[in-house]
Amino acid sequence: MSKPRVIYWFRTDLRLHDSPALNAALDLEPAVLWPIFTWDPHYVYRARGGTNRWQFLLDCQNDLSDSITKLNHKSKLFVLREGPQTLFPKLFKAWNVTHLVFEQDTDSYARERDEVVARAAKEAGVEVIIRSGRTLWDAEDVVTKHGGKPTMSMTSLLSASKKIGDVPRPIPPPKHLPDPGEMPLDFEQDRPHAKPDINAESRKGNDTGYKNIAGPNGDFAIETLGELGFAPATTPHKGGETRALKNLDAIIKDNKYTATFEKPKTSPALFDPQSTTLLSPFLHFGALSVREFYWRVQDVVNSYGKGASTPPVSLTGQLIFRDMYFAAQAAIGVNFHQTAGNRHCRFIPWHLPSKVDPDTGLSTGEYHIDSDQAERWFRRWKQGVTGFPWIDALMRQLRHDGWIHHLGRHSVACFLTRGGCYVDWERGADVFEEFLLDHEPACNAGNWQWLSCTAFFSQYFRCYSPITFGQKWDKNGALIRKWVPELKDLDAKYIYEPWRAPIQDQKKAGVRVTGDGLSNAIGKGTYPKPMFDFGERRNVCIAAMKKAYEVGLYGDDETVLNGGWRELFPEGQGEVQGRFDSDDGENADEGDEDDGVGDKRPRKTSSATVSKKQKT
């Protein structure tokens, strides 16, 4: 039998250190090995993603490619611009492939994609080898050990993982790589449909990414932001495995920081440097192995002795939370990312609910505007012009840098949902998906459910103040002065509440507190007035949450799916989702919310059973 001709398919495992899948590929002792990346149209057109995360991905790819070339000067990361579902059947033949190897991916699109590719491989007689490597413990194993149920708490995750055993020790990187084989492209490229393009707003120029399957020069080059039509990234955070390992080294070197880390005690207001590791974007792209991170930390903890912190607050605790969300996602499936049809997510009649496809039961990516006021609040939140400087600073840092501290995320998420705007957590999750460098679907959905008190956490009366929470960490408002420069000269006395500053103080600081932030340009010597009285909204929201908890509906309840829930939330008795026409999306600025006019018929959807079909 001839020696294996192996494709190693890199996806979100852009590293050479501790890669069980790459190790499995090399164990085949291949005659040739092609390290490839497929430029998947799904992520280009159908999944939300801003410029910064694309740049971080390109950083990771370029670094990986350089590392591959260092091991074998004939090799690199070869990028092919086509959807893997259509590409692989052609590649298997054209390159005479015997094996396809990749790391197990976990989100719903990736699973479906990999099933399609695996079927094509079987038809072509290509052996597929898949290894788990994205998490501390394999998420499917955790679910099995947890009786098929999702892990909805740290203790349930820890008890399930205990039955599996210790986290595997990291595997060293390869010392050499085989040559790549010939790469003939004597087949037609299937070009993707560029419409609908969920990222159209981010694209400033022509999208030429799919002009040639092997890139503009036919050399399988890594894409550029220009080819995507995106403006240059604004984030200062750079990707790549080399940098990840260097940053990890620097953290581990500080034994005390590593061993005594307590998340709740790290400041969300610190930047340059921040108070946490900022390694999450590397974990997302697989440029850093989570097991490598875990054991480097755990070894320090073990030798530190008394005084070391423990999960959930310790550094390893943060990684275990990540596994908890992955295992919850593995058990619940695609509905983990939405309320509808999700029996583990409480139903709260928020404003701006997602539109749900009646055939699939899945969120379509669009939402109903049941309240013009909530829509304005949501837009101001997303833009960072709420009039609450602490919130605005964090949202502007998020947009510009693609990263904010975990407690900052708590603060803005609470504010948008149960502690201010009473807007659906899925709206917030969409915005984080667009802007975060470290956007991890499972963690994002899980954390938004946590903060909105719809799953994982239920103390809805613990409400973050947009004024005092920041003050606890940053009395002088350094974070605000950095990100909301309109206010940089305002006295510390007013920095969290500029609307309280007397006119002469505003004049002295060169800023006028006026307007709603949407109709007047920011940074022109004005700062918007707060969009509501926080104390008032806090009371309204807590009362509404109390009511929703008493009603006690979950996302899979039939009355949630067919609109019957309204009978349980009488109008005029506290905050509740307003009525909306079924086609309200286009003319949002017309009409008057809360007037009781509109579609009064319950919206019938098909049964709670949901197909595996991916949202579009």
Next chain:
DNA sequence: AGGGCTGTTGGCACT
């Protein structure tokens, strides 16, 4: 010297 006023702190219950 000691009563009384005031501002601060910490514990607690409640939302």
Next chain:
DNA sequence: TAGTGCCAACAGCCC
């Protein structure tokens, strides 16, 4: 991994 209001306890100060 909360904020608020209330109150008791207490320190510091005035007269």
